[in-house]
Amino acid sequence: MGLLLLSAVFVGIGIFASSLSDNQIVAFLLATFLCFLFFYGFLYFSELPIFLGKGDDVVQMFGIDYHYRSISRGILDTRDFIYFISVIGLFLFFTLLSLDKQKG
Numbered sequence: 001m002g003l004l005l006l007s008a009v010f011v012g013i014g015i016f017a018s019s020l021s022d023n024q025i026v027a028f029l030l031a032t033f034l035c036f037l038f039f040y041g042f043l044y045f046s047e048l049p050i051f052l053g054k055g056d057d058v059v060q061m062f063g064i065d066y067h068y069r070s071i072s073r074g075i076l077d078t079r080d081f082i083y084f085i086s087v088i089g090l091f092l093f094f095t096l097l098s099l100d101k102q103k104g
Helices: 002-020 024-046 055-060 064-072 078-103
Strands: none
Touching: 002 024, 002 064, 002 078, 024 055, 024 064, 064 078
C-alpha cells in the first residue's frame, strides 16, 4: 500500500513537471528534483539549528519520507493516507492550472 501511494505521488509530481516544459529532459530533471525535495528535503531542512523543540517535527511532517516510514512499518494511519491523497490532488491541480495557463 505504501509503495502504491508513493508511486502515485511521484507520478503526480512527474505529470506536473511535464506540464511545465515541452522538453522531456528538462521535465525529467525537474520531476527528479521535486521528488527528491519532497522526499528528503524536508528531513534535511528540519535538521537546521533554527528549529527548536517541536519545530523540526512539524517541518518533517511536510515531507513524504515521514509518512512513508510509518506505512512501511505496517502502521496504517488515516493521516498518512490523507497526506498522500492531498499531495497527489495538489500536484494534479497544479497540472490543471499549468495547462489552463498555457491554453489561454
